[in-house]
Structures are given as structure tokens and as C-alpha cells.
Amino acid sequence: xxxVKGAAALRATVVFNLGTLGAVASERFxxxxxxxxxxxxxxxxxxxxxxxxxxxxxxxxxxxxxxPSLIVALADQLQExxxxxxxxxxxxxxxxxxxxxxxxxxLLARCVRAAEDVDAELTAGLSEAQRTSLTRGLRLLGEQxxxx
Amino acid sequence: xxxVKGAAALRATVVFNLGTLGAVASERFxxxxxxxxxxxxxxxxxxxxxxxxxxxxxxxxxxxxxxPSLIVALADQLQExxxxxxxxxxxxxxxxxxxxxxxxxxLLARCVRAAEDVDAELTAGLSEAQRTSLTRGLRLLGEQxxxx
DNA sequence: TATTGTTATACTCTATAACTATA
DNA sequence: TATAGTTATAGAGTATAACAATA
Numbered sequence: 001x002x003x004v005k006g007a008a009a010l011r012a013t014v015v016f017n018l019g020t021l022g023a024v025a026s027e028r029f030x031x032x033x034x035x036x037x038x039x040x041x042x043x044x045x046x047x048x049x050x051x052x053x054x055x056x057x058x059x060x061x062x063x064x065x066x067x068p069s070l071i072v073a074l075a076d077q078l079q080e081x082x083x084x085x086x087x088x089x090x091x092x093x094x095x096x097x098x099x100x101x102x103x104x105x106x107l108l109a110r111c112v113r114a115a116e117d118v119d120a121e122l123t124a125g126l127s128e129a130q131r132t133s134l135t136r137g138l139r140l141l142g143e144q145x146x147x148x
Numbered sequence: 149x150x151x152v153k154g155a156a157a158l159r160a161t162v163v164f165n166l167g168t169l170g171a172v173a174s175e176r177f178x179x180x181x182x183x184x185x186x187x188x189x190x191x192x193x194x195x196x197x198x199x200x201x202x203x204x205x206x207x208x209x210x211x212x213x214x215x216p217s218l219i220v221a222l223a224d225q226l227q228e229x230x231x232x233x234x235x236x237x238x239x240x241x242x243x244x245x246x247x248x249x250x251x252x253x254x255l256l257a258r259c260v261r262a263a264e265d266v267d268a269e270l271t272a273g274l275s276e277a278q279r280t281s282l283t284r285g286l287r288l289l290g291e292q293x294x295x296x
Numbered sequence: 297t298a299t300t301g302t303t304a305t306a307c308t309c310t311a312t313a314a315c316t317a318t319a
Numbered sequence: 320t321a322t323a324g325t326t327a328t329a330g331a332g333t334a335t336a337a338c339a340a341t342a
Contacts, residue, residue, distance in 0.1 A: 004253060004257040006253065006256055006260070007198040007199040007256070009260045009264075010191065010195045010256070010259060010260050011195070011287070012287065013260070013263040013264060013267050014173070014282065015173045016177075018173040019174040021166050021289055021293060021294070022167050022168075022169060022174070024293055024294070029163050029167065040167060047159070051156075056300075067334050068300085068301070068302090069302075069304095071301090073333090094299065094340065096300080105154065108152075109152040115163045122166075122293060126289070133285055134288075135162055137278060138162060138166065139160065140273075140278060141271070141282065144273045145169060189309095204323070206322085217310085217311075217313095218309090218311080240318080241318060242322065242323040243323060244323075244324070
């Protein structure tokens with residue numbers, strides 16, 4: 001009790017649990033979307049496009065907090081899967097507008113189902129009230145700390 | 149409303165928020181412990197040792213869910229900082245028991261403070277009740293999904 | 297000259313495999 | 320021969336920097 005703060009105090013923090021659980025969660029989600037030819041970042045890009053960020057690739061990069069070159073790679077792969085289209089802006093031919101295809105929306109829906117499956121798995125040991133309260137807390141934090 | 153599930157549904161999931169917030173949280177924690185010469189995994193190892201997992205390096209590796217070779221590297225660095233000691237088990241000279249030094253406990257305490265600072269930053273926009281409920285939900289999930 | 301997208305390159309993190317020493 | 324730890328190597332993921340096309 002006269003201890004300085006140790007392991008128990010670290011485990012009590014939000015940041016420690018977010019970090020460790022985030023890694024576990026991402027790993028499980030990745031395992032489920034792998035069969036679709038996707039990584040979690042692909043799902044993130046699909047979601048950003050679906051949310052209406054039909055913007056230029058540079059804008060997407062800053063919204064997702066990744067390097068522009070990564071958007072190129074992700075978009076290349078999604079394009080090969082027929083999930084997105086690139087259309088040159090006729091008013092500024094440097095710009096490429098990314099947009100979801102029907103197949104892209106279908107893939108996104110499959111990602112959502114994968115995420116919901118992982119959710120069920122992760123929160124299986126929680127009561128309904130606990131699940132609700134956790135979900136709300138995370139959404140609130142997400143709205144405050146994440147762009148868009 | 150006749151839409152298939154899209155971006156909004158993905159953002160509503162626990163796994164999506166855990167993944168994205170976990171990345172943000174880890175990044176902020178990493179920035180704070182960098183000045184101590186540490187990465188988040190160093191803090192994790194210090195915490196595991198403080199929690200009493202004084203075990204062999206191989207046991208540590210499986211407890212933390214990382215490769216044994218990573219424990220070697222982390223322990224090397226912590227030893228250079230004077231934070232851990234390696235003592236050969238006299239009964240089986242292949243085994244090295246890692247243990248925290250006073251400096252290691254001091255470093256761990258500084259990690260805890262860093263984590264608490266990040267917590268305050270992350271949850272600044274939440275009410276006390278929201279913060280409590282989030283913290284409880286995460287700890288509960290952590291106890292169920294994480295080893296040890 | 298500045299900006300968008302792309303390509304080339306390098307860096308970080310971590311795992312797998314090969315190796316050493318003890319058992 | 321099997322195991323703990325170590326070292327060497329390789330792969331994934333992503334960023335930075337150089338480049339091309341357009342403005």
C-alpha cells in the first residue's frame with residue numbers, strides 16, 4: 001500500500017485497455033475480412049467513401065490519418081476487386097475522385113457483418129446493460145477523438 | 149433505409165471503435181514514454197514483471213503474446229536502462245529470471261503517470277458518470293479477453 | 297511554381313528460423 | 320534429443336522522398 005503506482009494502476013487506465021483490446025480486436029477483424037481480400041484499412045476506406053467523403057485521394061488521406069501513398073495502394077487493390085472506381089475530375093485533371101461501386105457497397109456490408117460477429121464474440125460475457133454502456137462510451141469517445 | 153449496412157453501421161460496432169481508438173491511444177502513450185527511452189511494449193513487460201510474472205523469458209513471451217525473440221530485445225533494452233536484472237536459475241542454468249529493479253519500478257510508475265495523463269486528455273469531454281462507465285466496461289472486457 | 301497523384305525507397309515492428317548452451 | 324535463450328533473417332505495414340502530370 002506504500003507502493004508507488006504499479007501494474008494494477010496501469011491496467012486500470014483507459015489507454016492501456018484501449019491499446020491492448022484494440023490490438024486484439026483488430027486482429028480478429030482482420031482474420032474475418034481476409035477471406036474477402038481485405039485488410040482493416042480497406043474497410044476503413046470503404047466506410048469513408050460510403051460516408052460521403054467522395055473527395056480527392058489527398059483529402060481521404062488526411063481524413064483517415066494515413067500517407068497519400070497508402071491511399072493509392074489501398075485504392076489500387078480495391079479497384080482490382082471492382083469495389084471502387086477512379087474518375088478524373090474534368091475541371092482539374094490532376095484529381096481522381098474515388099467512388100464506391102455496387103460491389104464496393106456489397107463488400108462493405110460484408111465487413112459490417114464481420115465486425116458485428118466479432119462484437120458478439122468479444123462481448124459474449126457481458127450483460128445487455130454492460131454491452132450497451134460500453135458501446136455508448138466507445139462511440140462517444142470515437143466521435144470526440146476521431147476525425148469525421 | 150433500403151440500404152444495405154454501410155459506414156454508419158460499421159462505426160456503431162465495438163470492434164471498429166476499439167481498433168481506431170486503440171491506435172490513437174497507443175500513439176499518444178508512445179509519445180509520452182518516448183522521453184523515458186521506452187515503447188509501449190516495454191511498459192507492458194515492466195507491468196507483467198511487477199504483477200509477479202517473475203517467470204522465465206519464455207513464459208513471459210507467451211503471457212504477453214509475443215515471440216520469445218522480442219522478449220530478448222525488450223529485456224536487453226530495459227537492462228541497459230537499469231530497469232531489470234537477469235539472474236540465471238542455478239538449478240537450470242538455461243533459464244534467466246527477469247526481475248524489476250528499483251529503477252524499473254520507478255520507470256513503471258512514470259509510465260502509469262503518462263497513461264493517466266493520456267486518460268485525462270482522452271476523456272476530457274466525458275462526464276464523470278460516462279468516464280466511470282467506460283472505464284468499467286473496458287476493464288471488464290480486458291479481464292475477459294486478455295491473458296493474466 | 298505549386299499541387300495531385302504515383303512510384304521508389306527506407307524504416308519500424310515483429311515473427312520465423314538457425315544457432316548456442318545447457319539439460 | 321529436447322529446451323531456454325539468443326542471434327540472424329525476413330516479412331508486413333506504412334511513411335518519406337523523388338517524380339510525373341497538370342494547374
